[in-house]
Amino acid sequence: MNKTDVLIIGAGPTGLFCAHQLGIIGLSCEIVDNLDKVGGQCIELYPDKPIYDIPAIPECTGEELTENLIKQIKPFNVNFHLNERVEEIKKINTRWFVKTNKNKEFDVASIVIAGGVGSFEPRKFPLKDCEKFEGKSLFYSIKDKTIFKDKTISIFGGGDSALDWAIELSETSNVNLIHRRDGFSGAESSVQKVKELNKKGKINLFTEYQIDKIIGDKEIELVKIKHDNGEIKEIKSDYVLGFFGLIMQLGPILEWGLNIDKKTIPVNTENFETNKKGIFAIGDICTYPGKLKLILSGFHEGALAARGCFTYARPDEKYRFEFTTTSKTLQGRLGVKKSD
Numbered sequence: 001m002n003k004t005d006v007l008i009i010g011a012g013p014t015g016l017f018c019a020h021q022l023g024i025i026g027l028s029c030e031i032v033d034n035l036d037k038v039g040g041q042c043i044e045l046y047p048d049k050p051i052y053d054i055p056a057i058p059e060c061t062g063e064e065l066t067e068n069l070i071k072q073i074k075p076f077n078v079n080f081h082l083n084e085r086v087e088e089i090k091k092i093n094t095r096w097f098v099k100t101n102k103n104k105e106f107d108v109a110s111i112v113i114a115g116g117v118g119s120f121e122p123r124k125f126p127l128k129d130c131e132k133f134e135g136k137s138l139f140y141s142i143k144d145k146t147i148f149k150d151k152t153i154s155i156f157g158g159g160d161s162a163l164d165w166a167i168e169l170s171e172t173s174n175v176n177l178i179h180r181r182d183g184f185s186g187a188e189s190s191v192q193k194v195k196e197l198n199k200k201g202k203i204n205l206f207t208e209y210q211i212d213k214i215i216g217d218k219e220i221e222l223v224k225i226k227h228d229n230g231e232i233k234e235i236k237s238d239y240v241l242g243f244f245g246l247i248m249q250l251g252p253i254l255e256w257g258l259n260i261d262k263k264t265i266p267v268n269t270e271n272f273e274t275n276k277k278g279i280f281a282i283g284d285i286c287t288y289p290g291k292l293k294l295i296l297s298g299f300h301e302g303a304l305a306a307r308g309c310f311t312y313a314r315p316d317e318k319y320r321f322e323f324t325t326t327s328k329t330l331q332g333r334l335g336v337k338k339s340d
Helices: 013-024 041-045 062-076 128-133 160-169 188-199 251-255 295-313 328-334
Strands: 002-009 029-033 079-082 086-092 095-100 105-113 119-122 152-156 174-179 203-207 209-216 220-227 232-236 239-242 246-249 279-281
Touching (some): 013 062, 062 328, 174 209
Parallel strands (some): 029 079
Antiparallel strands (some): 220 232
């Protein structure tokens, strides 16, 4: 049994900053996330894409933002439980008992749900023989683009992710872009760029084609694609990438007795508590009048939720607000070295 003050569900930017705020006010926490890495959607969907609306940071990637947030919580020794999903929660007296899909148990004073849009997984190719290649030569997201250098890549999809990665990878790889329609749903500027690169021979474009079969033993060798008119082509491929969007699911959260409104959780804006006392929701998963789905909004929500958690973790203490610039107590928790 893991006993701590707060359990945060979700290791994205909002959950990470909430952990920082909890640490500052003297509360301990642990974080559970169903993904295999810290960073949430920032890392899973756009690790190399620039973000332009983080206060005081004109531009950073999702990976850079995550790295800095991890560095910020380092003084608090936060434990992460990745590749795990919270399945059950139960209130016993004043504490919450939580169990994951791997039978890990937690005893906490409060819970902060920072699960973005819930648990999500990519829409996959409708082929049974695809699974043996997944994570080896077939991917639904890109974590390390360097593995594709000087290789032949077949990208399937017609949205922003497919277009942007086709453009970027064409600089170092031989790229085939296959889409089931003639038109694309991505940004028009990206569509025009792809067509331009196609004319220059940098991208091989196949429209009105869908995947028919992947050929190979341990590694992908060929991809068969089928045109709407029945024509079949074989394309040499070292790697296959599929960008068909994500399936968003709230999963077990639906069973916890929380008020749900269109796959989001209504909260009050005083401390972002839900209808269940001791359970808070922050980030994209929460809703309230005027809600903006911005990372900076999630930071604000996490700061207030952390103060709400203090009430449950320290019921006999009165919370005292302090500034990190002047409080020696807070600076001590942060590991700030005193100047001579």
